[in-house]
Every structure is written in structure tokens, then in C-alpha cells.
Amino acid sequence: MNGFACKPPESVKADDFTFRGLNKPGDTNNTAGFKATLVTVNQIPGLNTQGVSMVRLDFAPGGVNAPHIHPRASELLIVMEGTLEVGFVTTLPETKLITKVLQAGEAFVFPQALTHYQRNVGKEAAVGIAALDSQNPGTxxxxxxxxxxxxxxxxxxxxxxxxxxxxxxxxxxxxxx
Amino acid sequence: MNGFACKPPESVKADDFTFRGLNKPGDTNNTAGFKATLVTVNQIPGLNTQGVSMVRLDFAPGGVNAPHIHPRASELLIVMEGTLEVGFVTTLPETKLITKVLQAGEAFVFPQALTHYQRNVGKEAAVGIAALDSQNPGTxxxxxxxxxxxxxxxxxxxxxxxxxxxxxxxxxxxxxx
Amino acid sequence: MNGFACKPPESVKADDFTFRGLNKPGDTNNTAGFKATLVTVNQIPGLNTQGVSMVRLDFAPGGVNAPHIHPRASELLIVMEGTLEVGFVTTLPETKLITKVLQAGEAFVFPQALTHYQRNVGKEAAVGIAALDSQNPGTxxxxxxxxxxxxxxxxxxxxxxxxxxxxxxxxxxxxxx
Amino acid sequence: MNGFACKPPESVKADDFTFRGLNKPGDTNNTAGFKATLVTVNQIPGLNTQGVSMVRLDFAPGGVNAPHIHPRASELLIVMEGTLEVGFVTTLPETKLITKVLQAGEAFVFPQALTHYQRNVGKEAAVGIAALDSQNPGTxxxxxxxxxxxxxxxxxxxxxxxxxxxxxxxxxxxxxx
Amino acid sequence: MNGFACKPPESVKADDFTFRGLNKPGDTNNTAGFKATLVTVNQIPGLNTQGVSMVRLDFAPGGVNAPHIHPRASELLIVMEGTLEVGFVTTLPETKLITKVLQAGEAFVFPQALTHYQRNVGKEAAVGIAALDSQNPGTxxxxxxxxxxxxxxxxxxxxxxxxxxxxxxxxxxxxxx
Amino acid sequence: MNGFACKPPESVKADDFTFRGLNKPGDTNNTAGFKATLVTVNQIPGLNTQGVSMVRLDFAPGGVNAPHIHPRASELLIVMEGTLEVGFVTTLPETKLITKVLQAGEAFVFPQALTHYQRNVGKEAAVGIAALDSQNPGTxxxxxxxxxxxxxxxxxxxxxxxxxxxxxxxxxxxxxx
Known part of the structure; x- marks a missing residue:
């Protein structure tokens, strides 16, 4: 977890920078109606020290990504399919909910380590792709x-x-x- | 909030670096039996860009600092008086509670933006002093x-x-x- | 461009964190057969200080995102549709091309500020979504x-x-x- | 010293985040009439990568923490008991002494790596607790x-x-x- | 490449912080008429984590340091001897060339990871010394x-x-x- | 002092990135026999946010750059002419002097904010050029x-x-x- 140089440059190969497996929807057949598929340094060794990761979010109708934080990252979400209601809560003393309903093609930012959620408020499955500014954001x-x-x-x-x-x-x- | 240089060096004075008001216990006569008194960039302008702040924590017997996060900081706590039970929860997939009972003179670290709490499990008032690695940690x-x-x-x-x-x-x- | 606090917390609203306009394909009717649609701090004021941005990449068949750098960011790309050949070149003394052909659902990382390109090597339009670890990565x-x-x-x-x-x-x- | 992940998450335990030994005054029976008791990554392994440390400062009457720097940290000091005169010196071309006499409950900030000192100007022992924004600030x-x-x-x-x-x-x- | 502490402080010696070999001109008897002599963490182990490196640039008359980037650094150049034309190109949408002819004793900054070049436009050999804000800037x-x-x-x-x-x-x- | 963007990109010009005045020796006709000529963000506005600065050091025979610190920078020095004795002191508990005599063409690193000095131990004037990893290192x-x-x-x-x-x-x- 400490430095791109842990692998000698001459032995670096393309597979160190590649990840397969976002081509099919995450399985949302669970209580939450939601599945997150991560692409972090745990999936791509070459992400180490690069400060970025992504996640695919799949929602059944009514599915919820329950309120959560990423302790080491901000998040930028793009809705790829469907309709998502999203929101985050500000810190004390405000504790305001900043919320929005997003259609496909719309984006929203969740600031660093604040409690946030997403919910599928449409009638079809919804899909989001999000970027996080850490190779190891944690959830x-x-x-x-x-x-x-x-x-x-x-x-x-x-x-x-x-x-x-x-x-x-x-x-x-x-x-x- | 952007840079020590917003005040010309020649007009800087000691009061820009000073805060008064931690000399008396915080008022814990409330439902939680707990009071936090902050020393951040909002209290000391000279803390700007210095990346550090402190907080005094007062607990009545049984008082609780409910589970919370600081989105922009790690925290290091020293118990000054009394007995505090402290704990933080790790990220997925573990979600372990790391917990400890601390006497006066003992210290504990709450890692960056993880949910944590403190509780006075003694019979007397308890006091803690904590350091955070941001001048504006948020709660x-x-x-x-x-x-x-x-x-x-x-x-x-x-x-x-x-x-x-x-x-x-x-x-x-x-x-x- | 300097700090989330430039807007008082009490006047922050959801639109500061929202962007519309990724719902339709970028216009690839140009020489390169390629179009990038950005979501940076220029599009979402609330991204300021959050250290992350995204971009939608549309390719006509044969379309090319010519070799380029982002001076202030690493990039993580997910292919959403179609087939992309991607590659980046390492620094001296190696100057190796690290290259891969990606199908939909596959991801690849382009390390900080190294020359890289993408090309649609399929017969259909291709779409990629990429994350960058700066709110203002530059191209x-x-x-x-x-x-x-x-x-x-x-x-x-x-x-x-x-x-x-x-x-x-x-x-x-x-x-x- | 490189990364929280050097210990596998599943084997982390509370003792990695705990320190004992600030419960009694530092021994000030020396020429300076002063003793510093550190809580850094050397005392708490779990502080690694967390960017914060603390120190307890004990002063006999007249005791002096001689002018010093912390090369990797800013410092925020709270006087717990007694009366401390504190000061730091600004950089060239000013070389101004910014100084203050602090009573119990008052705080003062010493900016990043500037020469600073503290002195007990009261008739009783004095105690300070300070926060530094590095797990390994150095003195x-x-x-x-x-x-x-x-x-x-x-x-x-x-x-x-x-x-x-x-x-x-x-x-x-x-x-x- | 990860941390000053990889060598125990008590065994650190002056040679860990020293480099010899900038005393003679780089050999510019090549097609480019140019030679760079680096002083990075590869040459001085003690530079590790210090975030700085230097390079000596030697130019024959007409010699060119072809357009290049440093993916992890900004650069500040001082001309020691001769006359150098220097320039860098800004990012999209401007793509402006910012250029200047520098005499001995003049300095110029090349911002983080932007394409830049230098050329000896005088009749004598030219020498530059540059600083970069990374111990491992890459070229x-x-x-x-x-x-x-x-x-x-x-x-x-x-x-x-x-x-x-x-x-x-x-x-x-x-x-x- | 806060961000490259304070000047609109379209109005940036080469003079924002240029400094003149290192072409002649600093005047060492003073008690110390030493003169520092700085190239920081105060001299080059375009250095802002670039994290690097330089300094020319001129020494008369016997001239001394007295022990000093840079609170916000590490330093890498190259001797251009003459012979310099250099040294820095480590932190507690070691307080070791790491010292070296450097000839022209030799380099030495002074770690972040540690007390260090240089002295001309040759019979001729000596000149050094140093790099620092801050646009505003302070002395x-x-x-x-x-x-x-x-x-x-x-x-x-x-x-x-x-x-x-x-x-x-x-x-x-x-x-x-």
C-alpha cells in the first residue's frame, strides 16, 4: 500500500492496471435492493498511490444505498440509468440535508466523509458510476x-x-x- | 480560510494566536450529560493553515458523546479526569468495535473519519482533551x-x-x- | 478556486453540487471521431476542494482520444459500451507502452500525468466514464x-x-x- | 512508519490505539525545571498515518521549555494548571516575538516549525497539554x-x-x- | 522509497545526504546537443520524503532539451551560463506557448507537468540548474x-x-x- | 497566495514566470561575509501553488550562513564555485551534526526544517544554488x-x-x- 515503486518499473505489465467485471449488473436481490461493485487498489494494484477509485452502484426499484460515509474520500456520482434520489447531511451546527432527484446523465458530489445515501425512486433498475479521490476510500x-x-x-x-x-x-x- | 498570508505579517499580533475559555467545565446539564468546547480556526484565526485544533470534553456521570465522525480529521484523546469508555468502529467488511476503558492519564486514537463515541463510566465528572489534525475538522x-x-x-x-x-x-x- | 468555505454553509444549496448534461452522447462528428464531456469544478462549484472530477468519453468507430496528459491528475477509466484500446507510456529510461483492449465493464488506470490515449477498435460507438483525482485536472x-x-x-x-x-x-x- | 495497512485489519486490537502514562506529573527536578511526556507514533502504533500527536508539559515554578522547533508540525497548547508565558518568533525579515501570558484554560498556537518557548511565570507548578499535526513531529x-x-x-x-x-x-x- | 525512517536515525551518515558529480559539464556530443545530469532520490538516499530534487542542464550551441513533462513536479530553472530560450504550453482550451529568452542569472518556472522545452540560442555552451518539487519527478x-x-x-x-x-x-x- | 487561478489563464504572460537578477554575485561585504538572493513566489508570481523556490548563496572566504531553519521546506544545495562546509543537526534525542565539506559540483540535502549552516572554508569566493520544496519556504x-x-x-x-x-x-x- 506504500508506493508505486514497490514493483520495479521494468516488470510492470498491463494487467497491473486492468480490472474486469463491471460488465454485468450487480446482484440487487437482497434486502436493500442494492449492490456496490468496487474498483479500488484491492482490485487494481496499479492504482496504488494514484489517489482515485470507482464504484458501480446497482439499484432495484426502491433499492437503497443506506446512509454511509467514506472516511478517506469525496465522491462524484453520475447516474447512468434510471432515477436516483441522493442526499448528504452537513456538519454541526447545520445538519442540513442537501438532496436532489437525478435522472440518467446527471451528476452529484458528496463532500469528504459526510453521511450520504442514494435511493432508486424510479420504476426501473437504476445504475450509477461514482469516482472517489482515494485508491482506498473505505466505506x-x-x-x-x-x-x-x-x-x-x-x-x-x-x-x-x-x-x-x-x-x-x-x-x-x-x-x- | 485560505492562507496564513491573508493577514500581512507586520500586523500579526498575539491575540490572533490566543483563545480564552477552557478554564471552566463545559455545562453538562443536558440530556446527553456532555459538552464539547472547541478550539478551532473559528476561535483562533492564527490556526488557519496550521492543520491542528483541540477540544475539551466534559462528561457528567453517565454522560455520552454520541457516535459521531469528524469528516476532515483524526483524533487523539487524553483523559484528564475520571473514567471514559471509548470506541470506534472499523470500515466494511469488518465493522468491528475497537473499545477501551481509560483512566485519567490514558490516551486513545480515533482514526480519520470513523464513527466513534465516548462515555463516562465512572461515578465522578470526567474530562478529556483531544487533538485533531485539521484547523476545521467538522463534527x-x-x-x-x-x-x-x-x-x-x-x-x-x-x-x-x-x-x-x-x-x-x-x-x-x-x-x- | 480556494476553499469550500468561500460560500457560507447556511446558503449552500443542492444545485451547487449538481450537474446535468451527460444524458446524451457527445458529438463525435469530427475529425477525431471523439468527444469528451467534462464534470469538473467548472461545472459543479461544490466540487471545489473535493479533489475529484469525472469525464464522459464518446467514440465513433475508429475514433481516437489522441495522446494527452492531465497535469494534475491520475485517471481511472471504465468502458461502458463498445471496445476501447487504451495505453500509457512510462517515463525515462523505459518509455514502455502499457496497452490493453478493454470490453464494456472493464477498467484501466492511467498514472499521474503520463501520456495516454484511447481508441475505439470496435465496430460500434464506444463510451467510457473516467474518474480523475483533482477537481481541476487540466488536459x-x-x-x-x-x-x-x-x-x-x-x-x-x-x-x-x-x-x-x-x-x-x-x-x-x-x-x- | 508507512501506512495503517502494515497491520492486517482483522488483527487490529484496542491496545494498538491506547497509551498509558500521562496520569502523573512529569519529573521537573532538573536544571530546566521542565519535563515533556510525548504521545506520538512511537508510543501508539495506531497513530501511524493519522497525522496527530500530543504532549504533556510539566513546569516547576520558573521552569522553562527552552526555545525549540518541531520540524514537521504546528502546535496548539492548552494550559491546564498554572500560568505560562509563551512566545514564538516570526521569520525574516520581521523576527518579531509574539508572546502572551496564559492562565489555566487558555490556548495558544505555535505555527509550523517556528522557534518557540514556554515558561512558568506563576508560583505553582504549571501543566500544559499540546496537540501537534504530525504523528512524528520531532523536536x-x-x-x-x-x-x-x-x-x-x-x-x-x-x-x-x-x-x-x-x-x-x-x-x-x-x-x- | 517510503519514509526517512527506513534507516535508523542512529546509523544515518553524511554520505546519505551527499552527491558528487556536477562539477564537470554534461557531455553534449549527441544529436540533441544536450545532456541532463540528475540529482534525485536515486542519487541521494537522504532525499527520500524530502520532496525536492535538482538537475544540471548542459547545452551545446543550438542544443535542445526537447518538449517533455515531469509527471510529478513543477520546475524552476536558473540559467548559469549562456542564453536559453525556454517555453511551456498551457492546457486546453488555450494551448498557448509562454516563452522567454533568458540570459545568465535569469530564472523561469515551468508549472506542474506541462509540456516544456529549452534551447540554447547563444553562440556558446549554456548551463542551467533547475529545482523540482519531488524527490522522484520523472521525465x-x-x-x-x-x-x-x-x-x-x-x-x-x-x-x-x-x-x-x-x-x-x-x-x-x-x-x- | 492562494492558487494559480487567481489570474485568468488568458491573461497569463511570460513575465509572470520570469525573474532577473541572479547574474551578479550577492554582496558579501558584511559581517557574515554572506548574501542570500531569493527566487520565491515574492519574486515570481507564477510560482504560486507550484511548491518550489530557489536561492543563490554567495560567500566571501570565511563567510558563514549562520545556523537557520526553513519552517516550510527541505533544501537541496549544489556548490557552483569554491568549497563549502555544510551541516545540519538531527532532532532529539540524537542532536547529531551531519557535516560534509563540498567542492564545486557536489550536492547536499538539508531535511525539512532542521537547523543547518554553510561556511566557505576555501580561499576564494564560494557560490551555491539551492532548491526548496515550497514557493514560500521562510527563513x-x-x-x-x-x-x-x-x-x-x-x-x-x-x-x-x-x-x-x-x-x-x-x-x-x-x-x-
Whole structure:
């Protein structure tokens, strides 16, 4: 993960810079109705130190890419097919939702490490392609991080965050294995 | 926000580099039992371009700094008084909670933009001092971002993130003004 | 061009983060048989400081995106439709061509500021979407830079670069207005 | 020192992010009446690539943290107890001393790699906590660097810097072992 | 190539920071009438992570440093002896040549990764010293990259870039071994 | 000081990238026998954001560039004429002097913000050309910063740093106006 020079220049070959596998839709036959297919330094060794990665996002109708952050990247999304509602939330003290409905051919930017989501609000499958300014951006779905980490975050902490009783927090946590 | 040179060097004075107001405990008489007092470029103009800020964290017994992220910073925390339980969650696919109970004089690091929390698990007030590697780190409490943004994130999106019914999501959202 | 904060957070709106216009193919009815449609900070003000941009590349059959560099970015390309031959050249002393033929769904990385090209080697139109790790990457077609700048680079310099006579250089330069 | 990924994510544990030992005052029973206790990547492996570190500064009455630089960091200091006089010197051509007397709860910033000092001007012990924007900031006390390096800087160089005779320089150097 | 710390501080010695061999003119007895002598991290291990390198440029009368880029650096050139014509080309849509004739003692900057050249337009040998803001800037002569890579860029691509027939492209390519 | 784009690309001209005035030796007829002539963003507006600057160093026989730091840069020096003794001091806990005598044509690197000096140990004038990896590196002569700032650093602080009596510190300070 540290430097293009870890492979001697004379032995570099085209396959170090190539990735196959975005040609078919991601499988959205799951609860979220959503699938992300990544192209990061884990898929292309030659991306190391280049500071960029991409992701293909497939959505069934009604499918949701739940609120999440990329701790090391900003994201620029282009809708390729269908209609996506997108949004991100600003930091304190505003906590504003900046949201938009995008048709195919429209783009939207999610600033560095802010909580954001996408949802297919059309009647057909939707596809997005996004760029991120890190070869290793990382992803953290924030609700799953709070409710479903392993081990669990103590219920008292979760309850305070929810402004709810411990029993509510416990019940919500129990849905995450 | 762009460059130390926005003020001519000859007119720079000590007050541009000084902040007063961390001498008394933050007021923790609130629901969370917690108060953060910031020292960022908003408080000290001379911090501009210097890439560092600090925060004083005061906790009543049982007080919680709810799970949150700093989109533009890593954080290093020192417990000054009392006992804090701290933790952060790693990115996909792990989503592990890395957690520790810290006594006064102990330190812990929360990596760049990962969801983390602190809780006073002692019987006395607790105080922490933290360093962040940005003069403008930003803070986003992730549960409040998902449930309490303005306008609200659509209930269907929140429900999918919670793996719960829309009615649960609506009820949870209603607690945030 | 200097900082997200140039617009006060409270007046930020969704349109600052949105771009329309990638929904139809770029017009490839030109000599190169190629058209690039950019999504940079010039198109989306909210991209400022976010370090990322994208571009849609349309190719007629046989169309060529001539050898060029992006002085401030690496590039990651996904072929959306058709078949593209792509390649980049390494630095001295190697000057190797790293090349590949990509089908739809395949990706390739062009390292920071190295000369690279793409060509549609299929019988149908081809479309690519690329990510760059700068909100303002810049583009310089290197042959046009050497032969067609305004004013022209002196013919003696061009001839030496071509390892050819001045008359050859003059003739080549004359094709660029 | 190169990258968070040097340890596989699945084997990361809380101790990699924890440091113990700031709970008792540094021993100031020395000539300077001062002790620095560091929390850098040398103490917390998990700080690697996170770009932040901290230091606890203990001062006996009259104790001095002699003029020094951190070659790779800016510093933000909070006085926790007592009264500290602090100052830094600007670059050429100004060479101004920007100085302030700070009480407990007050903060001050020392810009990137500029010569700065702190002194306890109160009658009690003083304690400061400082943040630095590097996991490995380094420290160089500038007078000791000029007079007490090993081997010594030639006396003629030191004399010119002091605008003094060689004999003065020699005598000053002799105090540093 | 990753970090100053790869050598333990206690074993660092002066030779790690020293380079010999700029004392005599580079041999300009070649077709270009030009020779570059580099001082990068390849010559001085201690340059690693320091972000700077230098190069000595020797020109016979009429000698040319053909149009080239440094993918990872900006360049600042000082003419030490003789008279150099220098120039760089801006990015699209301008593609302007910014050019100047420099006498000994004059300096010029070539921005990050833009195509640039130098030529000795005096009657004597000329010498330049340049600084680059990377310890490993890389060099790519753009005409040789397009016409002389190994393997060759397909002639159809080169012809389109030249706005010329394939036969012209083939002939130009044939001059590069 | 913030961004190449502050001048519209279409109005950029060659003079924005040019500096005249290194053609004659700096005047070394002073106490130090030394003169630095800078080429930074203050001299060349087009250096802005390019991250590089240069300096010409002229030394009379015996002339000294007193120990100093550049807070925002590493430095790479080439000796053009004469013989220079150079050295830098490492950080705590080593405080080693890394030193070398350089002849014309030899180069040496001074790492980021470490105290360093140069001295002409030959019988003729000496000339050096140095590169720095910032367009605005800044310079701080550390002895003058400690003894000669305006206002003065308190004598007690200086005395502790010198490990000497206050009277010694006072006397040394008095030589700096």
C-alpha cells in the first residue's frame, strides 16, 4: 500500500492496471435492493498511490444505498440509468440535508466523509458510476456501525444517541446479527 | 480560510494566536450529560493553515458523546479526569468495535473519519482533551444526521438502514426536532 | 478556486453540487471521431476542494482520444459500451507502452500525468466514464501542444524532437491552425 | 512508519490505539525545571498515518521549555494548571516575538516549525497539554542544536551566529557535554 | 522509497545526504546537443520524503532539451551560463506557448507537468540548474513517447494526433529505434 | 497566495514566470561575509501553488550562513564555485551534526526544517544554488531568533537555554539591535 515503486518499473505489465467485471449488473436481490461493485487498489494494484477509485452502484426499484460515509474520500456520482434520489447531511451546527432527484446523465458530489445515501425512486433498475479521490476510500454504513458492530456498542450509548429508551435501542440492535 | 498570508505579517499580533475559555467545565446539564468546547480556526484565526485544533470534553456521570465522525480529521484523546469508555468502529467488511476503558492519564486514537463515541463510566465528572489534525475538522453525530436532519431523510431510506418498518423509523425520527 | 468555505454553509444549496448534461452522447462528428464531456469544478462549484472530477468519453468507430496528459491528475477509466484500446507510456529510461483492449465493464488506470490515449477498435460507438483525482485536472494533447501551440514552438526545436528535418517539422506544424 | 495497512485489519486490537502514562506529573527536578511526556507514533502504533500527536508539559515554578522547533508540525497548547508565558518568533525579515501570558484554560498556537518557548511565570507548578499535526513531529532545541551537537558545530560558525568572539563561543559550547 | 525512517536515525551518515558529480559539464556530443545530469532520490538516499530534487542542464550551441513533462513536479530553472530560450504550453482550451529568452542569472518556472522545452540560442555552451518539487519527478519526452515507445503506439492513433496520413506517421515513427 | 487561478489563464504572460537578477554575485561585504538572493513566489508570481523556490548563496572566504531553519521546506544545495562546509543537526534525542565539506559540483540535502549552516572554508569566493520544496519556504536564523527578536525573549529563558547566567544572556542579547 506504500508506493508505486514497490514493483520495479521494468516488470510492470498491463494487467497491473486492468480490472474486469463491471460488465454485468450487480446482484440487487437482497434486502436493500442494492449492490456496490468496487474498483479500488484491492482490485487494481496499479492504482496504488494514484489517489482515485470507482464504484458501480446497482439499484432495484426502491433499492437503497443506506446512509454511509467514506472516511478517506469525496465522491462524484453520475447516474447512468434510471432515477436516483441522493442526499448528504452537513456538519454541526447545520445538519442540513442537501438532496436532489437525478435522472440518467446527471451528476452529484458528496463532500469528504459526510453521511450520504442514494435511493432508486424510479420504476426501473437504476445504475450509477461514482469516482472517489482515494485508491482506498473505505466505506462505513453509519446505522449499521452504531447498531450492528461486533461487539455491540453498549445499549446506553445507543439509546442516548437515539434519544430513546434502552429497550428501543436493544430491539433495534437485535436486528443486526 | 485560505492562507496564513491573508493577514500581512507586520500586523500579526498575539491575540490572533490566543483563545480564552477552557478554564471552566463545559455545562453538562443536558440530556446527553456532555459538552464539547472547541478550539478551532473559528476561535483562533492564527490556526488557519496550521492543520491542528483541540477540544475539551466534559462528561457528567453517565454522560455520552454520541457516535459521531469528524469528516476532515483524526483524533487523539487524553483523559484528564475520571473514567471514559471509548470506541470506534472499523470500515466494511469488518465493522468491528475497537473499545477501551481509560483512566485519567490514558490516551486513545480515533482514526480519520470513523464513527466513534465516548462515555463516562465512572461515578465522578470526567474530562478529556483531544487533538485533531485539521484547523476545521467538522463534527457530524451520525444518528442525528440520519434521524434528525432538516429536512428529514425519507422514512423509507431510514427504515432500510434500520432494517425495520417505516413506522419504527417514523417514530425514531419524531424525537428529533 | 480556494476553499469550500468561500460560500457560507447556511446558503449552500443542492444545485451547487449538481450537474446535468451527460444524458446524451457527445458529438463525435469530427475529425477525431471523439468527444469528451467534462464534470469538473467548472461545472459543479461544490466540487471545489473535493479533489475529484469525472469525464464522459464518446467514440465513433475508429475514433481516437489522441495522446494527452492531465497535469494534475491520475485517471481511472471504465468502458461502458463498445471496445476501447487504451495505453500509457512510462517515463525515462523505459518509455514502455502499457496497452490493453478493454470490453464494456472493464477498467484501466492511467498514472499521474503520463501520456495516454484511447481508441475505439470496435465496430460500434464506444463510451467510457473516467474518474480523475483533482477537481481541476487540466488536459494537454501533447502532439497538438508541440505542433499547434499559439505561438508555434520554433521549428528547430520541433525538428530535433522529431529527429527529422526542419521541413518535415514545418509541414507538420502547418496542419494545426 | 508507512501506512495503517502494515497491520492486517482483522488483527487490529484496542491496545494498538491506547497509551498509558500521562496520569502523573512529569519529573521537573532538573536544571530546566521542565519535563515533556510525548504521545506520538512511537508510543501508539495506531497513530501511524493519522497525522496527530500530543504532549504533556510539566513546569516547576520558573521552569522553562527552552526555545525549540518541531520540524514537521504546528502546535496548539492548552494550559491546564498554572500560568505560562509563551512566545514564538516570526521569520525574516520581521523576527518579531509574539508572546502572551496564559492562565489555566487558555490556548495558544505555535505555527509550523517556528522557534518557540514556554515558561512558568506563576508560583505553582504549571501543566500544559499540546496537540501537534504530525504523528512524528520531532523536536529540536535550537540553542542546544547550535552549541551542543555531537560533534560540535565549528566555533567560527557559532561565533558568527552569536556576533561574538570565538572565545565566547567556545565557552558557551563547553557547557554542553 | 517510503519514509526517512527506513534507516535508523542512529546509523544515518553524511554520505546519505551527499552527491558528487556536477562539477564537470554534461557531455553534449549527441544529436540533441544536450545532456541532463540528475540529482534525485536515486542519487541521494537522504532525499527520500524530502520532496525536492535538482538537475544540471548542459547545452551545446543550438542544443535542445526537447518538449517533455515531469509527471510529478513543477520546475524552476536558473540559467548559469549562456542564453536559453525556454517555453511551456498551457492546457486546453488555450494551448498557448509562454516563452522567454533568458540570459545568465535569469530564472523561469515551468508549472506542474506541462509540456516544456529549452534551447540554447547563444553562440556558446549554456548551463542551467533547475529545482523540482519531488524527490522522484520523472521525465517523459512527449514526442518520443508518442513516436518511439516500445512497443509503438498504433500508427492510426499517431496519425490522428498528427492530423496526417498513416504513411507520415509510419515514417516519423521509424526514426525512433 | 492562494492558487494559480487567481489570474485568468488568458491573461497569463511570460513575465509572470520570469525573474532577473541572479547574474551578479550577492554582496558579501558584511559581517557574515554572506548574501542570500531569493527566487520565491515574492519574486515570481507564477510560482504560486507550484511548491518550489530557489536561492543563490554567495560567500566571501570565511563567510558563514549562520545556523537557520526553513519552517516550510527541505533544501537541496549544489556548490557552483569554491568549497563549502555544510551541516545540519538531527532532532532529539540524537542532536547529531551531519557535516560534509563540498567542492564545486557536489550536492547536499538539508531535511525539512532542521537547523543547518554553510561556511566557505576555501580561499576564494564560494557560490551555491539551492532548491526548496515550497514557493514560500521562510527563513529563521535560530541564534538571532533567540537572542535578537523584537521584543527580546526574557533573559531568564535565554539563560536557561544557554545553561548560563543571566548576565551572559544579557550580554549576548545586547549585540543584537
Amino acid at each position: 462505513q454504513p453509519v446505522v449499521a456501525a452504531v447498531l450492528g458492530s461486533c461487539p455491540k456498542i453498549p445499549v446506553e450509548v445507543v439509546a442516548k444517541a437515539l434519544q430513546a429508551d434502552d429497550s428501543v435501542a436493544t430491539q433495534l440492535q437485535s436486528k443486526f446479527k | 457530524q453525530p451520525v444518528v442525528a444526521a440520519v434521524l434528525g436532519s432538516c429536512p428529514k431523510i425519507p422514512v423509507e431510506v431510514v427504515a432500510k438502514a434500520l432494517q425495520a418498518d417505516d413506522s419504527v423509523a417514523t417514530q425514531l425520527q419524531s424525537k428529533f426536532k | 494537454q494533447p501533447v502532439v497538438a501542444a508541440v505542433l499547434g501551440s499559439c505561438p508555434k514552438i520554433p521549428v528547430e526545436v520541433v525538428a530535433k524532437a522529431l529527429q527529422a528535418d526542419d521541413s518535415v517539422a514545418t509541414q507538420l506544424q502547418s496542419k494545426f491552425k | 529540536q532545541p535550537v540553542v542546544a542544536a547550535v552549541l551542543g551537537s555531537c560533534p560540535k558545530i565549528p566555533v567560527e560558525v557559532v561565533a558568527k551566529a552569536l556576533q561574538a568572539d570565538d572565545s565566547v563561543a567556545t565557552q558557551l559550547q563547553s557547557k554542553f557535554k | 517523459q519526452p512527449v514526442v518520443a513517447a508518442v513516436l518511439g515507445s516500445c512497443p509503438k503506439i498504433p500508427v492510426e492513433v499517431v496519425a490522428k494526433a498528427l492530423q496526417a496520413d498513416d504513411s507520415v506517421a509510419t515514417q516519423l515513427q521509424s526514426k525512433f529505434k | 529563521q536564523p535560530v541564534v538571532a531568533a533567540v537572542l535578537g527578536s523584537c521584543p527580546k525573549i526574557p533573559v531568564e529563558v535565554v539563560a536557561k537555554a544557554l545553561q548560563a547566567d543571566d548576565s551572559v544572556a544579557t550580554q549576548l542579547q545586547s549585540k543584537f539591535k
